[in-house]
Amino acid sequence: MIVTADAPGTQMLNSFFTRVAESHIKTGHLYLTFPDGSAASVGDGTGGRVAIRITDSRTVRRMCINPELALGEAFMEGTLIVDAGSIYDFLELLFRNTSVTRLNGVPRLLRAAFGAFNRLTGYNSVARSKSNVAHHYDLNGELYRLFLDSDSQYSCGYFEDARASLEAAQLAKKRHLAAKMALLPGQRVLDIGSGWGGLGLYLAAHFDAQVDGVTLSQEQFGVSNARARAAGLNGNVSFDLKDYRDITQRYDRIVSVGMFEHVGRRSYAEFFAKVHDLLTEDGVMLLHYIGQTGQPSHTNPWILKYIFPGGHMPALSEVLPVIERHGLVVTDLEVLRLHYAETLRDWRQNFMARRDEAVVLYDERFARMWEFYLAASETAFRHQGLVVHQIQLARRQDAVPLTRDYIGQAEARLRDSEVSQRAVGTDDVPAGEAKQMA
Structure with a gap:
């Protein structure tokens, strides 16, 4: 479920991010807050509540496209803030619900391309x-x-x-x-x-x-x-x-x-x-x-x-x-x-x-x-x-x-x-x- 605020030009991006999250996270309770103040609740509501807040739209876009890289960078840069729980709780919720075989959409395509690149370049002199x-x-x-x-x-x-x-x-x-x-x-x-x-x-x-x-x-x-x-x-x-x-x-x-x-x-x-x-x-x-x-x-x-x-x-x-x-x-x-x-x-x-x-x-x-x-x-x-x-x-x-x-x-x-x-x-x-x- 997504609760929107008045944020013209960003609602579509936030909705897409929410749909991606919903397609992967089926159990648990994740609460998302977007840069424009809109919010979404993901999961079945079981377990402890984990709340994250994303502070800029660029981070939302990057996490839609390449979450494996962008998630850690956003936490490092302070553009992803954990308001309830800890980064461990968030990652535990995320990894418990996902696996490398269950990624879909653009993230799955990027993973395949990145894997192919690594196979070609994986020699360490x-x-x-x-x-x-x-x-x-x-x-x-x-x-x-x-x-x-x-x-x-x-x-x-x-x-x-x-x-x-x-x-x-x-x-x-x-x-x-x-x-x-x-x-x-x-x-x-x-x-x-x-x-x-x-x-x-x-x-x-x-x-x-x-x-x-x-x-x-x-x-x-x-x-x-x-x-x-x-x-x-x-x-x-x-x-x-x-x-x-x-x-x-x-x-x-x-x-x-x-x-x-x-x-x-x-x-x-x-x-x-x-x-x-x-x-x-x-x-x-x-x-x-x-x-x-x-x-x-x-x-x-x-x-x-x-x-x-x-x-x-x-x-x-x-x-x-x-x-x-x-x-x-x-x-x-x-x-x-x-x-x-x-x-x-x-x-x-x-x-x-x-x-x-x-x-x-x-x-x-x-x-x-x-x-x-x-x-x-x-x-x-x-x-x-x-x-x-x-x-x-x-x-x-x-x-x-x-x-x-x-x-x-x-x-x-x-x-x-x-x-x-x-x-x-x-x-x-x-x-x-x-x-x-x-």
Whole structure:
């Protein structure tokens, strides 16, 4: 239902916007206010009321044509204001009612065109990869301290218990990854996309592993090496500012967490060919990345423009055929479904509790951008088919045990080891403290 005000020249645009909203949002209660003062109510009226106000006609037009990009930009610019509820509530209502297969009209045509363009341009060269990484990961390190755990794990946690804290879930993630790597003491490990160093330090501390981490982020490179020195593990762990394509040494184990999303669709063959060459004959790789449950779909254009340029979250159908063509065997595959939604919930709540500090670090527009990013990401994992794929790869079928029992057994041993290390005070230095030392 639309309630109109006297606003000549805009009523038709507002009516069109309302019809588009009504065609997608069937459940819930969304109240829209347009720049001319007219208003509309969309949905069946159930649940909490969410009210948004659009302050200029240009934003209405842009959201009619390309809502995937214009919605986030309007919130950043302050031309879309949430009067009742929050931006999370609005996105939860929107994503709960829509999916990539249910868009219609001009937005659907634009999505198809954008997807085709991405398929043609989805190759990330070394230079482009470094630029893409710098866009996101070389922001002020204090920003990440506002919402991450003390180890600065910027990837999906592993919630063994729904009530687990963020700290517990991120520790469990490292434990789960280590167990699935079937790592033996003293083996050589390559960490592709090593972040702030937490996983590499964990593997060195609990397995006496020789870990080489590579990152394209100058910020992460400095912090991770400072952490290794502070923890007395720099004899076992080194982090290098290097692209994985420039590595020539072979490794017993390779792990990559949250990096594959940045490889680019047209770079998958290059990636898995390199993994094959870097693994020893009996080596094992564990690949952890954000993927999709349905058919392949392009990355949201707002995310590509403002958060992760060059990024893509693949469906298994885009990844498994490439693996098969490069002499690698899939020895285990696990899908973590709502674990990332729970992780993002904690990040979003942490960020909102310290949002004023983000404004001081950057400005209000940046804080709105980050608020939208965290809210959109969480709701996408809850309602839009995003998941995490963990794929275990090897060159030989007998590289890992016959059954998965070894994973639980290794996790149990690691829990005991973690308790012992805490008892003697050998935990590595948190990333925030290491940043001050670097």
